[in-house]
Amino acid sequence: MMEQRTISRTQLKRQNTTETVIVLAFFLFLLALGLLLFQDYGLTWDDLAQVEIGELNFNYAFQGDPALFNLKNRYYGPLFEMLLHWITRDLADPQRFFARHLLTFFSFYLGMIFFYKLTKRITHNWLFGLLGCIIMLLSPRIFAHSFYNSKDIPFMAMFIIAVYTLIKFLDKKNILNTLIHALVSAMLIALRAPGILIPALTLGFLLLEVLVRSKRTTIKTIILTGVLYAILTGGLTILFWPILWHDPFNEFINALQQMSKFPWLGGVVFYRAQFVDAQQLPWHYIPLWILITTPFAYLVLAGLGAAKESISFFASKGLIVTARKRNFLILTAWSVLPVLAVILLKSVLYDAWRQMFFIYPAVVLFTMLGLQAIYNLRTAQLPRQVFIAISILLFLGIILTPLNFMLNNHPHQNVYFNRLGGEDMARVKRHYELDYWGLSYKQGLEYILANDPSDTIMINAANAPGKINSHILPSEQAARLQYVETPEEADYFLTNYRYHPEPYEYENEVHSIMVGNTSILSIFALLP
Numbered sequence: 001m002m003e004q005r006t007i008s009r010t011q012l013k014r015q016n017t018t019e020t021v022i023v024l025a026f027f028l029f030l031l032a033l034g035l036l037l038f039q040d041y042g043l044t045w046d047d048l049a050q051v052e053i054g055e056l057n058f059n060y061a062f063q064g065d066p067a068l069f070n071l072k073n074r075y076y077g078p079l080f081e082m083l084l085h086w087i088t089r090d091l092a093d094p095q096r097f098f099a100r101h102l103l104t105f106f107s108f109y110l111g112m113i114f115f116y117k118l119t120k121r122i123t124h125n126w127l128f129g130l131l132g133c134i135i136m137l138l139s140p141r142i143f144a145h146s147f148y149n150s151k152d153i154p155f156m157a158m159f160i161i162a163v164y165t166l167i168k169f170l171d172k173k174n175i176l177n178t179l180i181h182a183l184v185s186a187m188l189i190a191l192r193a194p195g196i197l198i199p200a201l202t203l204g205f206l207l208l209e210v211l212v213r214s215k216r217t218t219i220k221t222i223i224l225t226g227v228l229y230a231i232l233t234g235g236l237t238i239l240f241w242p243i244l245w246h247d248p249f250n251e252f253i254n255a256l257q258q259m260s261k262f263p264w265l266g267g268v269v270f271y272r273a274q275f276v277d278a279q280q281l282p283w284h285y286i287p288l289w290i291l292i293t294t295p296f297a298y299l300v301l302a303g304l305g306a307a308k309e310s311i312s313f314f315a316s317k318g319l320i321v322t323a324r325k326r327n328f329l330i331l332t333a334w335s336v337l338p339v340l341a342v343i344l345l346k347s348v349l350y351d352a353w354r355q356m357f358f359i360y361p362a363v364v365l366f367t368m369l370g371l372q373a374i375y376n377l378r379t380a381q382l383p384r385q386v387f388i389a390i391s392i393l394l395f396l397g398i399i400l401t402p403l404n405f406m407l408n409n410h411p412h413q414n415v416y417f418n419r420l421g422g423e424d425m426a427r428v429k430r431h432y433e434l435d436y437w438g439l440s441y442k443q444g445l446e447y448i449l450a451n452d453p454s455d456t457i458m459i460n461a462a463n464a465p466g467k468i469n470s471h472i473l474p475s476e477q478a479a480r481l482q483y484v485e486t487p488e489e490a491d492y493f494l495t496n497y498r499y500h501p502e503p504y505e506y507e508n509e510v511h512s513i514m515v516g517n518t519s520i521l522s523i524f525a526l527l528p
Helices: 002-037 047-063 066-070 079-088 095-123 126-137 140-148 152-171 175-191 193-211 219-240 248-260 285-293 296-315 323-345 354-375 384-408 425-429 441-451 465-472
Strands: 268-271 274-277 457-461 481-483 492-495 509-515 518-525
Touching: 002 095, 002 126, 002 140, 047 066, 047 079, 047 095, 047 465, 079 095, 079 175, 095 126, 095 140, 095 152, 095 354, 095 465, 126 354, 126 384, 140 152, 140 354, 140 384, 152 175, 152 193, 152 323, 152 354, 175 193, 175 219, 193 219, 193 248, 193 323, 285 323, 285 354, 296 323, 296 354, 296 384, 323 354, 354 384, 425 518, 441 457, 441 465, 441 481, 441 492, 441 509, 441 518, 457 465, 465 481
Parallel strands: 457 481, 457 492
Antiparallel strands: 268 274, 492 518, 509 518
């Protein structure tokens, strides 16, 4: 008996060492990847506005500057932008924007660490935690946004952390877990107002425990920790969000109202080959965008995982909410409620579904539960080595298509569509926006500067990012570019085809950035 116990401990130690080495190697690789690639991505329509949000909130918080109250975007959660401003405020362009990209990637990196921990906790298997991180990494749109989207990626990362601390808090309601979960919840809300979902889920599950008379925790403990959590979350949210300081309740209501009906000035979106009023989007706008821009195999496995967990949830009788049933409810609420809210509130969205990226980790968690369900179907008659080989081939088959796209189209992973979006990229372009945020202008401007030796180059761009991207170029090179109002004045016309899926009439196309069989950016030399 003693010998068996010794062997068991030895095997456990060896397994823990294997896990540590492999997981550490993955996260070192991910860190190296971020450090290698963060300067490859361009700027978006919103970058200058995001800088302004951070600067004005920071100045109000630390200098009392009231200019914040005149800012149109004053209700955007400012916490991450304030951090970016604090770190980069003394840097000149382009170093400031490169630093912003790197810090945005670090937020994604932190989220990935907690996604590993969360997936491992839910699946009870470190290997599925690692595979979940690989799926997240090989989600082309998420990967691209992880470098430049300082709005939605930090919020997604913090949402992952919040769900992790929620589960830890529900498992063990002590003071430390209450403090940590309240801190994370407040930071989440101060990133974006929809983070209010986490406090709602937290208090909802505490109420459920009271109603089912949980034997693990006394009702007194549940009530006390719930009240403490609510007070701390509310107080810390106000602390982290300067616009709330003078009138917390009314200003928070204003923030929620603006986020549900954001006053976007773009007007229309190009969706399914039609220009649609952004305030009159069809109910299927978000579901369809998720369907056509997520690797299809991930969605199939997510559907399998959701179906498997649904069957298990409804098959078990009684009111006792086990950890597995509770986790299923959390994942379902995480992935479904925000989409329902957008549909029911008729929220203004545009171009794609980046505002809803925070639900994607829940989809990937269902994907891992689906993969785990397949893994658990293995039969005793199948040799272990054969089963392992089949499992590896299956996983490689799942990730091969998105990986191939990411490698072949770097750094333009943001225009990924699966085959449901169209049989090829030319067809996709006729139905949906591609590089709607204008990041490819960076590479377009770099091409012109590298191939035209003129001291002054007259540029006309189809939209604002054509000029915004000059901020991320070397200053001595950016100084050579002079922007003019009309193509007639310009040496070059650049376009990312936003609102213009059809070809242009200009004849002298000197360069284009191709994804598949279509161009996402074109440069035309305009002859005198």
